[in-house]
Every structure is written in C-alpha cells, then in structure tokens.
Amino acid sequence: MKQRIKHCAICKVDFSTMYRVQYKNSKEWVFVCKVCLIDVKKDNPTYKYGGTWKK
Template identity: 40%
Template sequence: MASHLQAKLCDLCQAPATVRYRIQCAPGAVWVLACPHCQKTQREQNPNYRYGGTWKARLKKG
C-alpha cells in the first residue's frame, strides 16, 4: 500500500505544493493559500502582505 503527500494548487500561480501559506495581498482582500515561492515574493515585494498561517499536506494512503 503506497503512501504519498497530497499536494494542492497554489491560489496565485497554480503550482502544486505540499506546503501552502495563508496570506492576504491587500487590506480587506480575501485570504489565499500560496506556495512557498509566491509567499516569499509577496512578503518581500508587497507592503500590504499579511501572514495568516501554514497548511501542510498530510499523508494519503492508498
């Protein structure tokens, strides 16, 4: 029985990621789940960036 991490798509670039960060890109904007690359870009280049937590993939059996 194989186990693997279940990746989900980044809300910003659509790349699959096993770790995603809940962020806001503008005041009052909806929260999005971003891959590490997009999260780093927003954190460094966006003065309105706001961090809201981390989502990590769980092992999927089957």
C-alpha cells in the first residue's frame, strides 16, 4: 500500500496528516501541519478551515 504524504506550505516538512486552510487575503487553499495551523489561525480574521487530509 502506497503511503501518501504532503508538504506543509509553510515549514515545507512532510506530514501524513495535514489541514486545508486559507489564512491570507489571496483566498488560496493550502495544506499546513498542525504546528503551523496553530500559528496561522491565532488572531487571524482571514483564517478558514477547509478539512483534514490524512494518508
């Protein structure tokens, strides 16, 4: 079985569980890791959660 991995759009590290979010005014959906997710959603009025991606 092939393991699927994505790279965090912020820290560029590979993770098997990622979070689809918008956190800038560009309205672009990106995948981020849990550590980066906590940073981008803190006091961010443009933050939107779009789901969890798992391997």
